[in-house]
Amino acid sequence: MKTWKRTTAAAAVALMASAALAACGDAPDEDKKGSAKSDFLPCIVSDAGGFDDKSFNQLSYEGLKEAAKELGTDYKDVQSKTDQDYAPNLENLVGQGCDLIVTVGFALSAATVESAKANPDIEYVLIDDAADNDFDGNKDADNIKPILYDTAQAAFLAGYAAADYTKTGTVGTYGGQPFPTVTIFMDGFKQGVDYYNKEKGKDVKLIGWEGNDKGVFTGGFDANEKATNTAKSILDKNADVILPVGGPIYQGALTAIKDSGKDVALIGVDADFYETDPNTQSLVLTSILKNMKTSTIETVVAAGKGDFDPEAYVGTLENDGVGLAPFHNFESKVNPSLQGELDKVKQGIIDGSIPVTSYLDK
Secondary structure (H helix, E strand, C coil): CCCCCCCHHHHHHHHHHHCCCCCCCCCCCCCCCCCCCCCCCEEEECCCCCCCCCCHHHHHHHHHHHHHHHHCCCCEEECCCCHHHHHHHHHHHHHCCCCEEEEECHHHHHHHHHHHHHCCCCEEEEECCCCCCCCCCCCCCCCEEEEEECHHHHHHHHHHHHHHHCCCCEEEEEECCCCHHHHHHHHHHHHHHHHHHHHHCCCCEEECEEECCEECECCCCCCCHHHHHHHHHHHCCCCCEEEEECHHHHHHHHHHHHHHCCCCEEEEEECCHHHHCHHHCCCEEEEEEECHHHHHHHHHHHHHCCCCCCCCEEECCCCCCEEECCCHHHCCCCCCCHHHHHHHHHHHHHHCCCCCCCHHHC
16 A cells, blocks of 8 residues: 655644544434345444535445445444534444444544544444554554545546636636645646646646645635635636535535636536536536545445455546546537547556656655
């Protein structure tokens, strides 16, 4: 497994999560009833975004439900409202007799490690984090399976597409907070724009991300006025393609686009926004996909059949763990040659002839 370092900010979030000993979130729902054929009980806890975030919490939750259905068993779920809920929510699920617990998001890392160490007979799946909170390059508990995504590869394709589509010659991005799982999108997006400029002899400008943690952030992951104003500041600099990274903060971009009266295209993250949020259908150029639903299904089903594998999974373009959504309503608006060019770039990334770097390489 490759090793890397996290930012100080991410470490701070992890420490906060491990300290969370008070306040519980929503209590786990009663068992979801079905024709249970197994006594294996999979469970899941969200981060503060909740299971209706139309992003990674929702995808992971859908994956767990489908896995439980395939196994013929029940499941339990619990939503967190704040980071103070993580540790007590995990304790609650342990008390409910869960055999496997899926924790969604890097913010849950420290609480997951603490719970896993205290309960070595329970299997844990940590989505979007390596469970390496002491930064020594090794997983902190043997009974955790990290599920990670090299999203920079798919974001590279989105950056190339955005650079080809823009009419103003300027594209933009902004994030919630500068955590590695956020900036990996922005890194890949920038590399894709840069590659397009190099190959085409163009000078498409990127607003909102310079690399090395220098970029535009809202300071959180809420769809609030700050998210709207942040998107507006990017549109005011003539960007006509915008990539918001951080769960619900994209809703701020929807408001800013509407208020601007300009012809602006949105790029989604994690899920295909066209499918998960119909409000985006007239605006979304494409989405950068993490196939979290599929990887969650496969991991939980394997565990339910007694084949839990604690080794880390890293989603890439090659294994279809990450990808780029269709252009949907923009199919007739993009250049006819764009999809063919993207197919060639994708193959170059897979075979290594087009390098894409991310924090997962470190």
